[in-house]
Amino acid sequence: MSYKNDNDNCKLFVGNLPRNLNYEELRELFSQVGDVKFAKVLNRENIKIPYGFVIMSSENDAKRARDTLDGYELDGRIINVEISTNKNKQGQNQRRVRKYQQDKQLSDRVMFVCNLPFTLTEDDLIDLFADFKCENAKLVFKDGQSKGFGFIRFPTEELLQEAITMMNNHKIGERYIKVRKAFKDDDLKVEKKLVQQNQTQGGQENQENQEQNSVFQKQNEENQN
Known part of the structure; x- marks a missing residue:
């Protein structure tokens, strides 16, 4: 081959x-x-x-x-x-086996998860880790299709570690998912999604408040007349 x-x-x-x-x-x-x-x-x-x-x-x-x-x-x-x-010399590949990169710090709240079913949604992922009080989940997509991996945020490192211990190799359908701590750099992927969600929710609340104020104002005008 x-x-x-x-x-x-x-x-x-x-x-x-x-x-x-x-x-x-x-x-x-x-x-x-x-x-x-x-x-x-x-x-x-x-x-x-x-x-x-x-x-x-x-x-x-x-x-x-x-x-x-x-x-x-x-x-x-x-x-x-x-x-x-x-450019590597013959036989050098075996010597390139090295330990886990020390300069890459691991996250204390975010998990990396892969080998997920492609049909699994972010809400499904949150439900799957609900026992560990996960705060948010983000799947990685390409051309509108899930790539089968993503990130999950937990409120504490203890809950993150517990989720890793309990859920690594957990079977979903025909797949066994793999989980580990994400890199610190990956925290931003979930943080950005949280900010977007909060902004969306805040915008919806502001719109609802504006609609309610408009109704109250109209009712007051009708009462005065």
Whole structure:
């Protein structure tokens, strides 16, 4: 199985993979983020730590996959994802397996969740995590279609951690969802949605108040006449 792509910026190196992972499972994981053209896993016995390659359909999809899945926990391993290049010397790929990026801080209130059914709505997601008092949920969409992953905000870190413990590998339909703490940068995705919701609700309330005041004013004018 092979695939040639002249654009190296679409090709991802994926390190620290579980020993029993196959290319179809790797492809399915990255399909949650973007359009996958090719996936390959190298897990021969002479390879100490399995690794693989994924080619996305565009540079944007590749960058999104790197930013979303780098540091993701997969079957007990923290995988690392980075843009691959042809400048690497032979055998260097195995040495590129590294620990979770220390410069990326984890959120204390926001969860990253993936492998969701594409038909699941944000309201469904909120209902799913209602026992943990989740405040808000945001799915990622492309061309009006859910990409099968998103973010959930909780009121405290304790509830976030409890949700991770209880809901990782929870089955929805035929899928087992994966959850972990989001990166600090991802907090803005949910915060922005909350602000938009509050503005919408505030606008609706102001409109209702204006309509009520208009009715009261009209009634007063009619009484005076």
